[in-house]
Amino acid sequence: MTAADFAATRARYTASDADLAVILGVSTGTLAAWSTGARAVPKQKAALLCWYVAAEERAKVLEASGLPACAWMIACDEQFDATETPEDLPDPEPHVATCAACHKREAYADRRLGPLPPMPRSGIVSIIDTFDELPRWARPAAIGAIVLAAIADGEMISDLPRLVRDPSQIGLATLTLALAAGAGAAGGLAYALTRPSLERLGRPGDYLSGIAFTLACLSALAVVSPFAIGDPLIRNRTDLVILACVGVFFGLVIGHSWLGPAKTPAESRP
Template sequence: MNGPALVAARTRLDRTPEQLAAELGIPPHAYAACEAGRASLSRRHAELITYQLAVRDRQDALAASGLPACQWMERWGDEIPEARSALEAHVARAEAHASGCATCGARDAFLAERFPTMPPVPMAGWARALQRLMGWVDARPEWLRPALLGAAALAALTAIRVVLVLPAALREPRVLLAALGAVVAASAAGAFGGLVYALLGRPLRRVPVVGPYLAGMVAVAGYLLAILTMVAIGDRDTPRDLASDALFLVLLSALLGAFVGHRWLRAPLPGRSAA
């Protein structure tokens, strides 16, 4: 995006140079250099402006169309929760409402007839890669998704160990092989924990009142069982006290699982979202 195009975009968005610089998170003098042609915006900043222009075009077209606004959606926009844990349920309610609302349907059809697909939401490179991964996971069967997410999460956490042992691995390659083996084992443990949740925990979420808490306990128990098994296999020379391990598993699953259920699993399941 060259200087004249940037000036035109800022004017279209009704921003001052200082305001747009603040929105982009760059110093005013650096932004001024971009408008003057002495510097260039980063790709992510240019994508952000392109996205904002697309939103403005659609807003203006709807305002001039004469189509009535959806009062439900206007109230929904004023009630966006601050807690991230409640945001998923809030979005689900909007999607459920829009699917059966004639007013929303007319506005969506109006935009679809006149505009191409919205440009992607601008984000950092790592976030875009994560979004693609999540999109790939979402395309898998529902019962398999928790296993894939669990495997990816524990593998990512264990991969930190690979980074830490790289200096030692230069002297002794077997150290690196052991670290990579730990990543594979962690992936298997995460997949097992995810399957336990998919097969046992997810159905429990439908139990009235206590369902999310029971699901959280089952999910935590699955991951803990997999991790404890992995530790036991990796340290066979140390005697294990099965009674103590079982007590630890039950107590931590109950405490941590109740927190997980309260914090993350109380959102409505697909098909149960309130319109």
């Protein structure tokens, strides 16, 4: 979006500069810099401004339509303006899907302006939304992959000077990162499959869930290590026993620290 495009789009939105700055998460000085071209308008901010302009124009069209407003939506808007925790408000989508008045208003606006696109999200919010859209059984696998990949990435950062000196090691470092993510995904999947049954066992089930996670991670590494790095993780029965003991130990740690019952503030005080 050029400075001229930003200024033209801004002129269509009736909010004050102060309110728009809050909406976009910037300062009024940044708005001025965008208008003059002193600073480039980030794509995400430009998309967000365009969405608010489209939403306001849609509201004006509906207000002039003469169609009766939905009492539930009016009450919801009033609650939104009055609350400091909008995340606690009810989700309007289920209501809109079944409300005749909302259907008529949406159809009227769609015929004149086209459908309103989804509200643009920031990078981290988009990631969270994508995570929430995953099936429940897939979420632990995603978490496991992210956690172990982050741990491996931390190790790679500490080795960054060596990688700069010897770029040939970058491929191995990337493979290590992929293996860590794959092992974490395997552990998360094992957790997702076993947790519903083990959770019924109470505290022992927490420990067993942790063990299932770590053993699945180590098993995945053991399976792929001969093909990925040419060096098997398990060469004999002793290696298998050691691997199992390591898995059980760290599984107990995870079950105790991650899956244990949350302490109340009173319980946390000495």
